[in-house]
Amino acid sequence: MARIHIATEYQSKRVxxxxxxxxxxxxxxHWADAEPVVLDFAxxxxxxxxxxxxxxxxxxxxxxxxxxxxxxxxxxxxxxxxRLLDDIVRSRSRERTESDSAPLPG
Incomplete structure (x- = not known):
């Protein structure tokens, strides 16, 4: 399982x-890996x-x-x-769903 330690791998690159x-x-x-990628924000x-x-x-x-x-x-x-992350993911997910159901031009 891939684990990404945000504190060490993205020390000053989190903005x-x-x-x-x-x-x-x-x-x-790692998207196709059998195990999920773990993002550790400790x-x-x-x-x-x-x-x-x-x-x-x-x-x-x-x-x-x-x-x-x-x-x-x-x-x-x-x-x-x-909370911030959840809001962003919900918003982007809604955007994806709405664009999937939008009528095609023509």
Missing amino acids: TRSDGAELRAAIEK GVRIASVSFFDESLGRLALLHPVDELTTRVKVENIDPADR
Whole structure:
């Protein structure tokens, strides 16, 4: 099982969209693994919409939430960060679902 320790692997890179894109790329490398990728947030507070949206929000835009929660496990996350992350994933998931059901042009 792949485990990504956010505090050590993303020491000062937990704020911007490009930081979030790096995390998303790391997750995607393990997407097809039999075991989920574990994101360990022990000892850090993110509080960055950009970081969460570009990493896990973009994944929620590309994949159903049930697949996302099967492939990625989040551990030791600050409660405020958890709420922020949940809001972002819900919003992106809604966006994906709405675009799937939108009528096609023509």
